[in-house]
Amino acid sequence: MIDFRYHLVSIIAVFLALALGLVVGASALRGPLVDQLKDNSNRLKNSNEVLRKEKDAAAQVRDYGSQVTDAVAGQVVAGRLKDQSVVFVEAPGADDQMRAQTADMVQKAGARISGYVTLQSKYLDPNQQATLNELTDQLKPAGLNFPADASSYDRTASELASVLVTKQAARSGQEDPAAGQVLSGFKEAGFLTFSGQPATRATLAIVIAPAAASNDKNADAQNKALGALPTALYTYGGGVVAVGDPDSATQGGLIKALRDDDDADGHVSTVDTADVPAGRLTAVLALVAAKQGKAGDYGIGSKVDGPLPTPVPTPTPTMTKTKK
Template structure:
């Protein structure tokens, strides 16, 4: 007869067998999982190394392309803006190095650089709008008429443009009393600073966009104010290009705002102006502007190409 002790021993033996099976099974499974993870780790390490090498090759290629463009840029742009003059407008947050490099390239193209106007952040401050409006009305030349429905920065842009730009080559390089008064008034108010002789009426203008998008609540208003200035410069001269780095095409960036506005129809844009090749493209865009051709150039969404196509003929300055 099977007693209780036998049942107890049998039950204990069963549980011991189950426990031993679980231990053995988990050990085998653990080894299998470990080996699988090791294989995946090795594969990922190999893949990462391949990506690193590819990145190094791409970086070397980009550096080579940039060096190539920088070396040949003076020859490529030679005489393309001969007989013209260029004024540079620096917006708050723009790259000084881009302006210096592009200014040198403009001289290589045969143009005279009249000077630089740096827009101060105060000019865009919300609490300055009424003062800007009053100053524009006070400094407006008698022959300048504001468009119907012009806003504060439309007026201010038109007044500044009248002091900086001309369509008549005979007037280029000349500074008059009205120009001196306008620039002096904006400087005294703390809205601009100047270097060189920007009052000597240029035929072309380059506006350098901020390197970082405006992210404040007034960012959209600030961009619209700067676009009003760009449009006024273009209307008063023979052409304007707004240039910036690729970051300026991001939401809140000046180039993004330009390409989403009506000003895009008359003012060209270049979104890699912090590179040697982008600076060449900006000079070519200025050359096209003199012929009434406007375009979006660079690598951003919706561009017409990296540079104007067909490339305008060397020496053809409109």
């Protein structure tokens, strides 16, 4: 019994001593430690406040720049695309707002929009490639020939481009029943949708890239499939510009893929800032330059030629009226 009480008292004594040590130690360190923590907290708080103010100031400047650009853009682009027509082609995952805002800028430049074509995710589905290829053969218009080494996506892109754009201004704006049948066939099969009258064939084209770069393991193959269409639109039309946001110019993005593609180089213009008014203004200027046979890469991403075409393209004689 004594041994038990001895051990119990010893254990209690040890815990009391430990508790006393913690109390004494905490008391001794409390002042300096707490002061140091308070100083660090205050420094972090002040630093965060400075960063917040800098972020707010940068946002204000950006918004100001966008508002000014938006206000004057109509005057800058007015008449530059007069007598031209433009078809819009959206990749799966493209930003509808970017399309609408870019279309508004194109209309301010005086162009007629023939229609809007939106590719569906089924278009890029590897399991649907055989079906897409078979449908391409079934719908192929008379007189259209494919290169012997063309891939299945090259063939489909050529077929779509041949019914969406033309190099002959006289053919633009005229409803083509054969072209309408091709588009309707792909639409009924679920590979695309369209609105407006894209079968009237435009002289120029704008391709809207997916809103986000792809992290999918098949990203390269998908971008190659999508990239075949701008290249084909260049072949059959008077000029093409592919647009997207800065993310589209990074790894896995369509804009970057086009800039890395030898087939598109020198033929397909790109703009990686179409999410802001300045970028959409650049898209119109790039389209004017493309019509004049000049392709380039514009924006803030890698491999750009500059923020916009240089020198800034001027309206062609057909776009202006001579004062008497």
